Amino acid sequence: MADQGHQEHINPWGSKSWTYLSSLRQQSPLIQCITNLVSMDLMANTLLAAGASPAMVHSILEIPDFTPHTQAVLVNVGTLTSDWLPAMKAAAGVANRLGKPWVLDPAAVGASGFRLKACLELIELKPSVIRGNGSEIISLSMASIGSTKGADSLHESSDAVDAAKSLAKSSGCIVAISGSVDFVTDGERVVGVRNGVPMMQKITASGCAVTALIAAFVALDPTNAFEATAAAFSVFGLAGEIGMGMANGPASLRMHLIDSLHGLDQDTVLRRVNITNFS
Ligand SMILES: Nc1ncnc2c1ncn2[C@@H]1O[C@H](COP(=O)(O)OP(=O)(O)O)[C@@H](O)[C@H]1O
Ligand SMILES: Cc1ncsc1CCOP(=O)(O)O
């Protein structure tokens, strides 16, 4: 324990991140995911490996019965159609009414006016956290489409920090940008998370999966979404770093990332979580 106290002194974020991960394993919150068709498998496996319980329930007919049983809701617009949007809004509405957190992933928001309008309407329903890549956060902040490469980013995450701060201030949400450095802001504070490996970009839906992990961490600590989000980025990135040591390419990284997330231990988290203030 003395050693742990020493580690806390060196790296308070390591200790926080371990608290989130170990609580997730103990509490196993139920996370409802209304997500794109590409991401369902990786997202569900990420949540299970980390210790949460995923459920891909997206019919509007099931939301009144099911959403009240969940601890958080994840909404991802990656393959949005007009019939899914009312279900997303209904689930966000139930979550709000019952005081549960919900998290928005504006995947490929710059792809069309339909998707942008949908995301802006969803933000009106007050997600706790919005997590996108650099291009997605810039599109949302400027409420503009066109500068897009679909689900991938045209921007470095650092290019989007000012946009993220502005979006956080205007929406009241925590805004999170993924990339080579992940950033988290409440509009005033900004932290940078330097865990992860570049090949994670070559696994489709790795961004979607980390947003679901954010929802799971926020479920444990809804009043502290800023810290929960930074910790989730770090834990996911750390699983990628460890997985990369065994991987030969994106497909085996996908497998080893999930295995590494499942096996992450306290000592590794305390030593390797890399979160710092950013100004
Ligand atoms: N260059 C990089 N170095 C380290 N980690 C990265 C890098 N690019 C992306 N990641 C990580 O990969 C995951 C997905 O991020 P990203 O590719 O930005 O999302 P999206 O798929 O939504 O575009 C995040 O956990 C992020 O931290
Ligand atoms: C390829 C693709 N097309 C629509 S959603 C999607 C998945 C994108 O996932 P991520 O943004 O997490 O890589």
Ligand SMILES: [Mg+2]
């Ligand atoms: Mg991606």
